[in-house]
């Protein structure tokens with residue numbers, strides 16, 4: 549039986565990915581900053597473990613407790629929307645520590661066992677915001693673009709050990725807690741000189757109808773985990789596929 553360890557399973561994509569793999573008879577290690585046992589169906593194939601990807605001790609403890617892992621899904625992430633002038637450096641650090649360094653630290657933590665066994669898959673969830681420049685998203689996009697670039701180089705050095713790396717790029721998913729979680733970080737409001745721009749951006753979003761659903765992301769992660777011929781980059785969601793294909797032209 550194969551085992552997947554997923555970060556950030558308290559809501560959104562991570563929770564759905566955990567459900568998806570459980571339904572397909574995998575052993576699932578669903579990790580959360582604040583573990584909750586009421587979110588997923590009871591199963592003897594499910595372990596719920598505490599993990600904060602910003603905390604090295606927490607990473608060590610989860611790897612020790614997890615035992616054998618076949619697939620790591622780096623899903624945990626935080627969002628933020630503002631002009632750079634309205635983005636405190638503490639927030640910049642928080643975004644990079646979670647989205648970028650957290651992903652790198654988790655990959656580093658599973659690698660010894662993947663390399664020794666000559667198998668394993670690392671799946672990094674980034675975003676289609678990395679496919680084209682967007683207003684008010686410079687820091688978030690930078691944190692995710694860094695993961696794209698990291699993943700490409702990592703894949704090369706791990707080929708010799710039969711360890712695969714894949715990147716899943718979701719589009720905009722209003723149904724997860726991502727926006728709400730990001731808003732809590734945006735309590736100081738938008739930088740005043742950018743007010744007109746912010747209004748314009750929000751008005752444009754209202755017009756967009758294609759979105760990404762958590763199930764799209766779970767399917768893309770499943771493909772990445774189970775199909776060794778899957779593409780390196782896998783856009784997830786109707787809008788994501790559109791954006792990704794447009795950028796590839």
Ligand SMILES: NC(=O)c1ccc[n+]([C@@H]2O[C@H](COP(=O)([O-])OP(=O)(O)OC[C@H]3O[C@@H](n4cnc5c(N)ncnc54)[C@H](OP(=O)(O)O)[C@@H]3O)[C@@H](O)[C@H]2O)c1
Nearest residue numbers: 556558559560561581600601624625675720721724725726
């Ligand atoms: N929703 C979108 O529009 C969208 C689009 C493209 C990409 N993404 C990416 O998809 C991933 C999942 O997002 P989502 O939409 O499912 O958002 P979500 O509902 O907010 O879920 C994010 C998860 O990450 C966890 N997390 C945050 N900081 C963490 C840390 N330091 N250590 C461990 N876990 C942490 C959260 O846990 P807590 O409950 O403890 O905060 C939560 O479980 C993120 O990487 C995000 O950047 C989202």
